[in-house]
Ligand SMILES: Nc1nc2c(ncn2[C@@H]2O[C@H](COP(=O)(O)OP(=O)(O)OP(=O)(O)O)[C@@H](O)[C@H]2O)c(=O)[nH]1
């Protein structure tokens with residue numbers, strides 16, 4: 624019998640460790656590094672890491688490197704060497720663009736070149752899945768397995784972890800119950816849970832849609848500010864209510880509420896993006912300055928949930944062509960697109976225009 628956690632369980636533990644500022648040990652073959660999230664790094668752990676000696680670096684995405692004018696020799700990421708006088712404010716400033724304009728980085732930033740970057744890539748991917756800023760401190764370790772065991776640290780093997788970070792996790796229905804809502808007394812809420820310990824997602828079924836016909840459907844990504852607070856910066860709240868109202872009026876439909884806040888970067892990072900928007904950057908530029916892609920969502924999750932509910936064809940309420948492409952690629956037929964233009968006002972006009980110009984959103 625072995626009670627040792629499997630790789631999926633170790634990855635869930637690793638995400639929690641990173642959010643708490645606890646280091647991980649990442650290995651690939653006989654190479655290993657100590658990895659810490661720049662965002663949650665404290666002074667004591669930075670001192671411990673530096674005391675280990677060796678060539679430490681901070682891994683950032685090519686997007687963040689572009690803003691910092693650092694060279695991304697590894698394509699999608701850059702490995703920046705820590706300067707001799709490195710301190711916590713330096714690490715924070717590299718990871719977080721909040722003060723980029725006030726205090727530009729004192730350079731030059733020196734990027735490492737040559738040698739494998741696989742563990743750096745794994746570290747960035749873990750930061751993103753922990754909804755932290757995508758920047759990680761890495762320190763080579765001569766005896767990584769021994770070091771992890773001695774210090775009680777989570778050990779992640781890159782070769783075993785990689786498939787779990789690129790493929791989506793299977794989603795399982797947990798429970799469903801009748802939920803009368805304003806637009807329909809015939810509502811039913813279904814809760815889905817991914818196998819990897821990630822966020823749960825929900826489906827609201829209105830009426831009893833015929834599984835043999837295309838169902839009126841919406842994939843709605845969570846927006847705490849718009850859906851719940853009535854934010855005027857986006858159109859999410861009005862879209863959510865309009866989609867439900869249409870389904871109520873039609874007597875049938877399914878709305879997936881995907882917990883991919885901030886286009887998949889999490890609420891804290893979305894608020895960082897809002898703060899950059901206050902400095903004059905648009906929604907796409909703000910994501911890039913933080914080190915993220917325009918959109919970090921995985922819409923395939925939506926297709927999986929639809930299939931699990933027995934739907935294979937939809938009339939999709941959306942203006943976003945990426946949602947349609949992804950549905951079709953994942954085996955859901957989009958029989959029709961139903962445009963959803965509501966809630967445009969003075970505060971979100973520029974945001975909606977950027978989505979049309981840069982993200983391909985349809986009129
Ligand atoms: N990163 C980031 N996310 C944002 C910003 N404004 C809104 N969001 C998020 O964007 C997502 C919008 O989701 P949706 O309305 O489902 O998607 P969409 O791409 O606009 O497509 P449709 O509404 O279907 O046309 C939500 O997760 C919001 O939290 C922003 O300025 N930055």
Ligand SMILES: [Zn+2]
Pocket residue numbers: 846848849850857858859860
């Ligand atoms: Zn929103």
